[in-house]
Amino acid sequence: MGAADKRRQKLEQLFKTLAPISAFSKQQARECCSELTAGFVSSTLKDLVREGILDRYQSDDRETYAWRNAQVRVDPSHWIERQICGSQVTAQPEHERPRERLLAVGAEGLGDADLLAILIRVGVKGESAVEAGRRLSRAFSENLAELRLTSKDDLRNLSPAVTVTSYAAIMAGIELGRRVADSEKRQRRERTPITSTGAAIEFCDDVFSNLALSGVQEEFHIVTLSTKHLPINTHLITRGTLDASLVHPREVFRPAIRDSASAVILVHNHPSGDSTPSREDHQVTHRLTEAGKLLGISVLDHIVVASEGSISIRESS
Structure with a gap:
């Protein structure tokens, strides 16, 4: 069994154990999932809180968690698959991967989201580079030029996959594109006589x-x-x-x-x-x-x- 299958199995086991319980403490979760490591249980609870699936309450020294929609049976399948495959572009079919599509049809054949995904390059846990590219593309769909003026922290707030490295790649890509465009315009000007x-x-x-x-x-x-x-x-x-x-x-x-x-x-x-x-x-x-x-x-x-x-x-x- 590969690492991805093992992780999927552990996440499914955690959900199967905790989903019937409407509210529980971190200690109770660890005890109920005793076959899983305490670190794995804690990090998974943190991820579920960050994505709004669980609510976290702090009282004195006690942390309590409750499913946000306690009356609705939790369906973890989509979330689990995102945890397993979401941060791996290689989990997509090859013809759908942005980099492979660029090599096949050229950069001009890709949308803004795919181009941004290539610059972001790698995702983080719970957010692939492709998903991050889509987030940024949607955020700047009305005015793509504003992307150049957006700070690292503001882009990071839009997607956790925008790290220091990917932010630098995005800004470098924008600046290089601007210089290429300026060079093309200059060459056109130099070849066009001014006769009127x-x-x-x-x-x-x-x-x-x-x-x-x-x-x-x-x-x-x-x-x-x-x-x-x-x-x-x-x-x-x-x-x-x-x-x-x-x-x-x-x-x-x-x-x-x-x-x-x-x-x-x-x-x-x-x-x-x-x-x-x-x-x-x-x-x-x-x-x-x-x-x-x-x-x-x-x-x-x-x-x-x-x-x-x-x-x-x-x-x-």
Whole structure:
């Protein structure tokens, strides 16, 4: 007889002995189940209390246990099977195991619960990695992005299978996925020429999204472009209130010359959230456009980014 069968037999024996008794003390339980070790009886009672099957009462030095639904005959079969197999993903048929399914159909073919189960990797007593993945998936079904901001203790409260190790794996998986996505977006941007106002706004909304949403002061940047108008690089020129005296053509076009740029896009933010260009914005655009003509570097556009949306100064002129 294997270890799992032996444990199943002991749990069945404990239930058969204690189920007819509506209330009992820990000592009585040990005496009634004398063929089982005291440690096994105590740990099983603790598990039953944690899952709400038993109620525990403390009076002086005496612990008393009572079945939560004393009038209903306790059916232990499902609970016992969960104790035996619940913490073992290998107890599932192979084609249902998350890791094997990923290898068979690819990660994109798995749901959130299965992906989380793979990151959690192993369960704990009474909670498999698969069950833990389902719990977390349900908890974050409305907003999966919140998972990244959730603390270890909060995830642990959702599932006891979220240990320090599995929490670290989940956070590492999320961060790696974010970096891969950023890399893919960057590669797409580098291969997509900016040939219109719409393309310029879309590019700036993507690259300068943090500046638009959370910038606390004005920043002036440029995007350098190749002869085919493919993005080369972005450069911060200055921080502070935008005016013609602060944004000197020398500072703006120095990095453009260094990048051998054929054109540039001017970009700055409005921390107020309103992207409507000011008179100074128009003045800076005109001055830099004229300076660029002398250098043979065209100013393709000037985009104002803000939390309420981005605007092209070329189109608003």
